[in-house]
Amino acid sequence: MSKPEVDQGRRTWVAIACGAGAVGGVATAVPFVASFQPSERARAAGAPVEVDIGDLQPGQKKTVEWRGKPVWIVRRTPEMLASLQKTDALVADPKSERKPDELTPMADTRNEWRSLKKEYLVVVGICTHLGCSPTEKFQPGAQPSLPDDWQGGFLCPCHGSTFDLAGRVFKNKPAPDNLEVPPYTFLSDTRLLIGEAKKA
Amino acid sequence: MAEYKEISPSAPAAARLLNWIDNRFPLSKLYNEHVGEYYAPKNFNFWYIFGSLALLVLVIQIVTGIFLVMNYKPDAGLAFASVEYIMRDVPWGWLIRYMHSTGASAFFVVVYLHMFRGLLYGSYRKPRELVWIFGCAIFLCLMAEAFFGYLLPWGQMSYWGAQVIVNLFAAVPFIGPDLALLIRGDYVVSDATLNRFFSFHVIAIPLVLIGLVVAHIIALHEVGSNNPDGVEIKAKKDANGRPIDGIPFHPYYTVHDIFGVSVFLMVFSAIIFFAPELGGYFLEYNNFIPADPLKTPPHIAPVWYFTPFYSMLRATTTVMVNVFSVLVALAALGALVKARSGAVKLGAVIGAAVLIYLLKTFDPKFWGVVVMGGAVVILFFLPWLDKSPVKSIRYRPNWHMWVYLVFVAFFLVLGYLGIQPPSDTGTLIAQVGTVFYLGFFLLMPWWSQLGTFKPVPDRVTYHAH
Numbered sequence: 001m002s003k004p005e006v007d008q009g010r011r012t013w014v015a016i017a018c019g020a021g022a023v024g025g026v027a028t029a030v031p032f033v034a035s036f037q038p039s040e041r042a043r044a045a046g047a048p049v050e051v052d053i054g055d056l057q058p059g060q061k062k063t064v065e066w067r068g069k070p071v072w073i074v075r076r077t078p079e080m081l082a083s084l085q086k087t088d089a090l091v092a093d094p095k096s097e098r099k100p101d102e103l104t105p106m107a108d109t110r111n112e113w114r115s116l117k118k119e120y121l122v123v124v125g126i127c128t129h130l131g132c133s134p135t136e137k138f139q140p141g142a143q144p145s146l147p148d149d150w151q152g153g154f155l156c157p158c159h160g161s162t163f164d165l166a167g168r169v170f171k172n173k174p175a176p177d178n179l180e181v182p183p184y185t186f187l188s189d190t191r192l193l194i195g196e197a198k199k200a
Numbered sequence: 201m202a203e204y205k206e207i208s209p210s211a212p213a214a215a216r217l218l219n220w221i222d223n224r225f226p227l228s229k230l231y232n233e234h235v236g237e238y239y240a241p242k243n244f245n246f247w248y249i250f251g252s253l254a255l256l257v258l259v260i261q262i263v264t265g266i267f268l269v270m271n272y273k274p275d276a277g278l279a280f281a282s283v284e285y286i287m288r289d290v291p292w293g294w295l296i297r298y299m300h301s302t303g304a305s306a307f308f309v310v311v312y313l314h315m316f317r318g319l320l321y322g323s324y325r326k327p328r329e330l331v332w333i334f335g336c337a338i339f340l341c342l343m344a345e346a347f348f349g350y351l352l353p354w355g356q357m358s359y360w361g362a363q364v365i366v367n368l369f370a371a372v373p374f375i376g377p378d379l380a381l382l383i384r385g386d387y388v389v390s391d392a393t394l395n396r397f398f399s400f401h402v403i404a405i406p407l408v409l410i411g412l413v414v415a416h417i418i419a420l421h422e423v424g425s426n427n428p429d430g431v432e433i434k435a436k437k438d439a440n441g442r443p444i445d446g447i448p449f450h451p452y453y454t455v456h457d458i459f460g461v462s463v464f465l466m467v468f469s470a471i472i473f474f475a476p477e478l479g480g481y482f483l484e485y486n487n488f489i490p491a492d493p494l495k496t497p498p499h500i501a502p503v504w505y506f507t508p509f510y511s512m513l514r515a516t517t518t519v520m521v522n523v524f525s526v527l528v529a530l531a532a533l534g535a536l537v538k539a540r541s542g543a544v545k546l547g548a549v550i551g552a553a554v555l556i557y558l559l560k561t562f563d564p565k566f567w568g569v570v571v572m573g574g575a576v577v578i579l580f581f582l583p584w585l586d587k588s589p590v591k592s593i594r595y596r597p598n599w600h601m602w603v604y605l606v607f608v609a610f611f612l613v614l615g616y617l618g619i620q621p622p623s624d625t626g627t628l629i630a631q632v633g634t635v636f637y638l639g640f641f642l643l644m645p646w647w648s649q650l651g652t653f654k655p656v657p658d659r660v661t662y663h664a665h
Contacts, residue, residue: 033382036396042386063494068388070494125494129565131367132360133496145621157498158364159514160622172518176563 048195050187053120061136063125066194070125070133071182073192076118080165083140083151084112091168093178102180103128106197109181114166122184122194123167129175132158138165154179202226234421239446240453241427243660247321248425249460250314256461257307258413264300265402272352274398276391279354280490298476304346305482306468308505311339319582319604322591323426329583331423334416336580341409343576346505348401351394355487356497362389362397364500368513371566388493429660430591436659445660481619499621507618508611509572512637514622515630516568523635524567525556571634578641585641588648590656597651603640610636 046067056062058077063070088094096103096110104110115121125133134154142148145155146162154163159174167179183197207219222228232238271290273282286293315335318324324332351362366389370380385392424434424443433443447453477483481504486497502510532552539545559567578585588596593604610633617626617633 036382036385038381038384038386039392042390042392046387065494068386068390068493129367130364131370132364132500133494135496135498145623157496157621158360158500160627174514174517174565174568176565 046195048193051192051194052190053192054190058119059138061138064194066124066182071194072121072123072125074121074165076113076121076165080138080152081113081118084164084166086151087153087164087166087168087170088112090170091164091178092171092173094168096168096178096181098177103177104181105183106181112166114168114178114181116184116186120192121166122192123179123181126180127156127158127161127175128169128177128179129156129159129161129173132156134161134163134179137162202229234417235450235454236448238421238449239433239443240425240449241431241433241443241660242445242447242452243427243429243662244425244453244456245428246460247313247317247428249457249464250310250317252457253310253460253464254307254314255413256464257303257310258409260299260303261307262406264296264303265406267296268300269402274352274395276354276394276491279352279394283353295472298472301483302468302471302476302478304349305478305503305505306464306471307342308346310464311342312505315339315579316608320593321426321428322430322586322588322593324583325426325430325586325591326583327423328420328426331416331419332583333580334412334419336576338409338412338416339579340576341405341412343506345401345405345409346503348397348405350503351389351397352401353487354394354491356489356491356495357484357487357500359389359491359493360496360500361502362393366393368569368572371563371569373562373566376566390493426591427660428592429594429657431656431658431660433660445662501619504615504619507616508614509575509618511614511618511630512575512634513568513572514618515627515634516564516571517627517631518564520631520634521559521564521567523631525559527635528552528555528559571638575634575637578638582641582644585644586648587645588653590653592656595654595656597653599651600648603647606636607640 049064049066049071051062051064051073053062053073053075056073056075058075059080060075062073064073065071094112096114100107100110104114106116108116113121114123127134134156137143137146137150137155138152140150140152142150145160151164153165154167156162156175161173161175162170163175163179164170167181169175169178182194185193185196185198187193202223204223205219207216209216211219218228268286271282271286271293273279283297286297288294290296318332318335347362347365351358366380366383369383370376372379381387383393384390385396424432424446427433431445433445436444438444471478471482477485484501484503486500489497501507529552532548535548536545539548588600590596593601614630614633614637617630620626
């Protein structure tokens with residue numbers, strides 16, 4: 001059998017039809033992929049939360065939900081604040097210099113104690129490694145999964161990342177960054193608004 | 201296209217019916233190709249039961265799954281209670297659910313053994329590369345299926361396990377956070393996530409899985425099964441063109457499989473009836489607590505079948521990335537000394553420099569994800585990594601067996617460590633294990649050629665009982 005002649009005109013049209021079909025196919029995929037995005041309802045749920053911290057005693061922690069994530073408010077004792085100087089050399093990013101826009105959106109919190117008021121720590125209680133919620137280990141001293149010179153802080157149960165009492169991650173741990181400090185405002189001495197940084 | 205076949209009108213009714221069908225659908229042809237005249241090597245040993253068992257477990261999972269969906273509610277507010285409802289109020293619901301949960305673990309048991317069989321006897325070697333690749337794709341699908349399914353009971357372990365795995369994708373540079381958002385459909389694992397995981401678990405992945413299983417079997421039946429000797433039985437045929445060392449799948453291996461299935465079902469039933477949670481390994485205790493987005497359980501670990509890979513993820517710390525960098529540099533140095541052409545030397549040095557730069561630039565967290573994913577993906581390349589002149593372990597140098605045993609031991613140790621809470625010693629052992637696991641595959645092109653190989657017989661070795 002001899003090879004039939006190639007009709008170049010038809011071949012061009014076949015190629016164009018295939019190309020147009022492919023464009024159509026990809027265009028059809030767009031709405032399906034886009035439907036994976038958070039819905040309008042999920043987007044609307046990100047409103048700020050108001051918290052009463054009047055009953056929080058020194059050394060205590062309170063957890064509130066903001067955008068579905070746990071936010072911790074810790075009232076630190078003077079000893080707890082003093083421990084931050086000892087951990088300065090042990091943490092990966094002592095001055096909150098990494099990804100400041102993401103992790104410490106408020107410039108006033110980019111300090112050693114990572115908060116507006118020294119006494120109150122406000123951080124998102126989600127490990128920057130893979131999103132577990134670390135557990136509080138405020139008791140200093142040697143204990144399982146922690147170093148012997150432990151000064152108090154947080155331990156992530158999933159992959160063993162440790163954070164000091166300012167939410168700063170210790171060096172050589174799976175978590176790459178410090179805990180996120182959300183935007184917040186002191187409405188009064190005992191009322192806190194989480195999710196919005198209002199200028200006083 | 202087959203010719204239309206006439207049959208004598210006086211033939212029995214059954215024969216006439218079959219002829220009627222065969223003229224319209226290749227029923228007899230399919231049966232003969234895949235069962236009645238599928239010649240399998242006669243020297244199969246017990247390792248060859250796990251393929252059939254995997255198919256059995258697939259059927260169990262599909263059937264029990266269909267019945268579970270009839271009572272399950274994929275809603276963050278109702279899911280946990282609906283599973284408890286199945287367990288307590290639905291007649292025999294507990295049995296169906298325990299069959300499904302035990303079936304998930306059983307699936308991985310038989311699939312891991314099935315894969316190890318392939319490794320032992322070189323079942324992935326030419327011309328069975330596609331059989332192996334379809335199989336690896338099935339393994340990936342199974343992992344996805346297990347992961348999506350594990351969220352559905354909406355317990356604490358479901359919730360935080362999903363949180364961790366979805367956040368793995370967030371570690372991808374540049375697009376990671378958006379990708380994680382796209383998977384979750386919300387800023388945290390939530391009702392939206394549960395709904396889409398349900399959809400993936402009950403329809404999307406199973407469809408792909410069944411397609412791949414069909415492709416796996418068609419590819420296998422095209423090339424024919426390997427055997428413990430790694431000898432091609434098609435090379436020696438009798439006057440009728442049938443392999444001398446082959447026997448028809450039915451009745452020989454169907455009966456053989458019934459025995460294996462019976463033993464399997466005894467163990468399977470014993471677990472379902474006497475230890476459905478299997479000490480927290482098949483159903484983790486923390487998953488009997490409803491999901492709480494504000495509180496991670498004090499110790500979270502994936503189900504046992506993911507833990508070897510999970511250990512590798514945890515082992516990838518800053519120190520480990522430095523070790524990788526040194527190893528990459530050593531490999532480049534080796535290429536510099538050993539490679540014959542200048543282009544290869546240059547390529548190796550540039551490649552290593554780029555890789556070390558990337559290793560040091562991105563977070564160890566990202567590399568942990570790469571190591572974990574790579575540990576699975578590397579399996580796909582096994583047919584081209586193994587350069588041993590013989591297929592089966594039987595005719596390889598004896599020390600190859602020891603390499604395999606150490607590999608298996610490390611795999612089990614990694615699995616054990618992944619269940620345990622993180623500790624310094626554990627991490628160190630996991631790091632050694634990770635390096636061995638990756639080295640086993642990446643260095644295979646070299647070590648698999650070393651040593652004195654034994655002569656491979658012309659025919660399979662077989663001793664009649």
